[in-house]
Structure formats: C-alpha cells, structure tokens
Amino acid sequence: MFKANPNYQRLQGSYLFSTIAKKVAAYTEANKDADIIRLGIGDVTQPLAPQIISELHKAVDEMADASTFQGYAPDLGYEFLRNAIAEEYRQRGCNIADDEIFVSDGAKSDSGNIQEIFAADSKVAICDPVYPVYVDSNVMAGRSGNWNPDLQRYENFIYMPCTEENNFTPEFPKENPDLIYLCYPNNPTGMTISKDKLQEWVDYANRIGAVILYDAAYEAYISEPDVPHSIFECEGARTCAIEIRSFSKNAGFTGVRLGFTVVPKELKDADGIALHSLWARRHGTKYNGAPYIIQRAGAAVYMPEGQKQIREQVAYYMKNAELIRTGLQDAGYTVYGGKNAPYIWLKTPDQMTSWEFFDHLLSEVNIVGTPGSGFGPSGEHFFRLTAFGSYENTVRAIDRIKKM
Numbered sequence: 001m002f003k004a005n006p007n008y009q010r011l012q013g014s015y016l017f018s019t020i021a022k023k024v025a026a027y028t029e030a031n032k033d034a035d036i037i038r039l040g041i042g043d044v045t046q047p048l049a050p051q052i053i054s055e056l057h058k059a060v061d062e063m064a065d066a067s068t069f070q071g072y073a074p075d076l077g078y079e080f081l082r083n084a085i086a087e088e089y090r091q092r093g094c095n096i097a098d099d100e101i102f103v104s105d106g107a108k109s110d111s112g113n114i115q116e117i118f119a120a121d122s123k124v125a126i127c128d129p130v131y132p133v134y135v136d137s138n139v140m141a142g143r144s145g146n147w148n149p150d151l152q153r154y155e156n157f158i159y160m161p162c163t164e165e166n167n168f169t170p171e172f173p174k175e176n177p178d179l180i181y182l183c184y185p186n187n188p189t190g191m192t193i194s195k196d197k198l199q200e201w202v203d204y205a206n207r208i209g210a211v212i213l214y215d216a217a218y219e220a221y222i223s224e225p226d227v228p229h230s231i232f233e234c235e236g237a238r239t240c241a242i243e244i245r246s247f248s249k250n251a252g253f254t255g256v257r258l259g260f261t262v263v264p265k266e267l268k269d270a271d272g273i274a275l276h277s278l279w280a281r282r283h284g285t286k287y288n289g290a291p292y293i294i295q296r297a298g299a300a301v302y303m304p305e306g307q308k309q310i311r312e313q314v315a316y317y318m319k320n321a322e323l324i325r326t327g328l329q330d331a332g333y334t335v336y337g338g339k340n341a342p343y344i345w346l347k348t349p350d351q352m353t354s355w356e357f358f359d360h361l362l363s364e365v366n367i368v369g370t371p372g373s374g375f376g377p378s379g380e381h382f383f384r385l386t387a388f389g390s391y392e393n394t395v396r397a398i399d400r401i402k403k404m
C-alpha cells in the first residue's frame with residue numbers, strides 16, 4: 001500500500017484566516033445590519049495602473065498574429081524583463097547581472113521552492129512572528145522535526161524572536177544555522193532593518209557559511225533613507241544572499257502573478273557548488289516560464305509612466321498607513337510599523353491576548369484585523385492592521401477606534 005509523505009503530517013493547521021472568517025460570519029449572522037470594515041486584508045484593492053493595462057492589451061494582440069505570437073517563454077524569463085529588473089538594481093548601486101534574475105510566478109512560489117536546492121539536513125532559522133511559507137515549505141521537506149505544542153514550535157527549527165526589546169530585528173542565534181530567512185520590510189510587523197544591521201547579518205552569514213534568503217516583497221513601500229531596498233546594497237552579500245521579490249504589493253499583481261529571485265553567481269556551498277546553476281536547473285525542470293503577456297505587463301512597471309503610476313498607488317496605501325498609525329497613537333495605542341510597509345503592528349491594550357482584542361474590536365466597533373499570535377508565539381499581545389483598504393473605510397475605521 002502506498003504511503004503519503006509523512007512530513008505533511010507534521011504541518012500545523014493554518015487556522016488563522018479560517019478562524020477569522022468563521023468568527024466574522026458568526027458575528028454578522030447574529031448582527032445582520034453590522035457595517036463591518038476589514039483591515040485584516042493582505043491583498044491589494046486598487047486596479048492595475050493604466051500603463052500596465054496598455055502593455056497587457058498590446059501583448060494580447062501580439063498573441064493573435066502568427067508573426068508576433070509567443071509560445072513557451074524562456075524558462076528563466078524574457079531578456080527584456082530580466083534586463084529591466086537588473087538595470088534597476090544597478091542604478092541602486094547593486095552589482096547584479098541580467099542572467100542573475102530568475103523570473104517566476106510570484107514570491108510565494110519562490111520563497112517556498114528555494115529550500116529545494118539545499119541539503120535535506122540544513123538547519124533553518126526563521127523569525128517569530130513570520131510569514132508562514134518559510135516554515136511550512138521546510139516542514140514539507142522534512143527539516144522541522146516534531147511539533148512541540150507547549151512551545152508552539154518545531155523541534156529542529158531555530159526561532160529568532162522579533163520583539164519590542166530588539167526593535168523587531170532578530171539577534172544572531174546561539175546555534176549556527178545554514179539557512180536564514182529574513183523579510184524586510186516585514187510582514188506582519190511592518191518594521192524594517194537598518195543598512196548597518198543588515199550588513200551585520202551579511203557579515204555573520206559569510207563568517208559562519210550560511211545563506212540569507214531575503215524576502216523583499218515590500219521594498220516599494222520604503223520611505224526612510226536609512227532603510228536598504230536590497231540586501232545586495234550590503235558588502236559581501238553576493239557570497240551569502242538570495243533575494244526574492246514580487247510584483248504583487250508594488251504593482252497590484254496579486255491576481256496577475258509575477259515575481260523574481262536574484263541568485264548571484266558567486267554564491268557557492270562548502271564544496272564550491274554554485275547555487276545559481278542549481279536554481280537554473282530546478283527552474284528549468286519544474287517551471288515552464290511566466291507567460292509572455294504577464295512579463296510584458298511586468299516590464300510596464302519599469303517604464304517611466306508605469307513607475308510614476310505605481311508610486312502613486314503605493315502612496316495611496318501609505319496614506320492609509322499613516323492615518324492608521326497616527327490615529328492609533330492619538331487614541332493611546334503603542335504602534336509599530338506603517339512607515340515603510342503597509343502593515344501596522346499594534347500592542348493590544350490592557351494585556352489582552354491577540355484573540356481577545358480581535359473579539360473586542362469586532363464586537364465593539366465592527367472592525368476586522370489579524371491577531372498577531374497567528375504569526376507565531378512572539379506575536380502574542382500584538383495585532384496587525386493593513387493599509388490595503390480604501391481611504392474612506394480607513395478613515396471610518398480609525399474614527400470608530402478613537403471613539404471606542
């Protein structure tokens with residue numbers, strides 16, 4: 001008799017968003033005319049920018065004509081897009097070649113798949129709280145050990161708490177990891193890492209022979225000067241870092257699907273094996289290329305008009321973030337994030353647990369957010385609000401919280 005992959009049995013249920021949905025459904029059932037405002041959404045709401053739509057239309061028409069039709073895309077991405085992406089890195093002073101860019105269908109796939117090119121017994125370090133994909137993909141691959149329900153942690157992972165005490169940037173772990181997942185600007189905390197601090201992580205990784213898997217999905221939201229846009233701004237990153245990026249949060253591609261991963265050619269393991277060639281092989285074997293139409297839409301993001309339009313979109317969300325951040329502060333809350341990311345991480349009042357505050361906010365003012373404990377035990381007593389709603393709803397929500 002066949003056997004299912006036993007690693008999957010170790011996965012913990014992803015109850016967070018289903019529990020939220022159930023609680024909201026039960027509340028609306030009991031309070032039929034409740035006017036619920038959702039500030040829990042992790043999805044964009046603004047439509048695609050006009051330049052992107054125009055490039056999409058053009059590409060669709062090309063597919064209708066035999067002379068311009070495109071079949072399989074090159075596995076690793078069209079040169080026009082890889083060049084546009086790498087050019088942006090080079091303008092930022094990062095030394096990245098076109099062929100170090102691997103185009104994909106998004107940052108979730110890449111951040112979940114990247115672990116495949118590392119040894120099965122690699123030691124994994126993750127932040128707590130964390131974007132769950134890094135954890136679950138390594139559980140599936142058999143790197144987790146057993147789940148410890150008391151600690152709410154897997155035995156074999158190294159957890160790096162991100163707390164008020166360390167300003168939500170982790171300390172180096174006591175035990176040396178092989179793989180280190182970092183995400184800045186961070187989901188869920190909305191906090192960033194300074195250039196100096198990130199440089200320390202790069203130096204540390206080079207010193208101990210680890211790789212940093214750097215998720216920069218929220219790079220476009222950075223507004224402060226000291227915050228690095230890429231790990232490749234740090235000296236020595238080319239021998240210890242892989243960077244993952246997305247078109248979802250900067251350009252609204254959550255339903256369109258496009259992302260990329262940067263793997264420098266100098267990044268080699270203990271035996272001198274280049275990860276660049278492994279990722280190329282993995283990509284070429286398991287992925288047949290992002291669609292031509294979508295890659296054209298992606299290239300629109302790098303055109304001057306496209307740049308201007310997506311910056312306006314990000315500014316729209318960041319206006320919401322500012323409103324939430326300052327509104328909550330005025331109401332006496334302790335808040336983090338919201339300056340370089342579309343997430344506000346607030347401390348629950350009166351020692352309430354994250355879920356107690358969820359229920360409180362829902363029943364008192366009909367606002368839905370996300371309990372911080374759902375992202376890991378260090379998220380307990382915190383709560384995430386997002387800036388992805390409409391301006392009007394954000395204004396109304398903050399008004400309600402202020403009156404609460």
Ligand SMILES: *Cc1c(COP(=O)(O)O)cnc(C)c1O
Pocket residue numbers: 105106107108109111131183187215217245246247248249253254258259
């Ligand atoms: C939204 C998000 C992603 C997912 O990006 P896609 O390109 O849509 O798959 C990746 N990482 C983090 C931290 C995110 O919040």
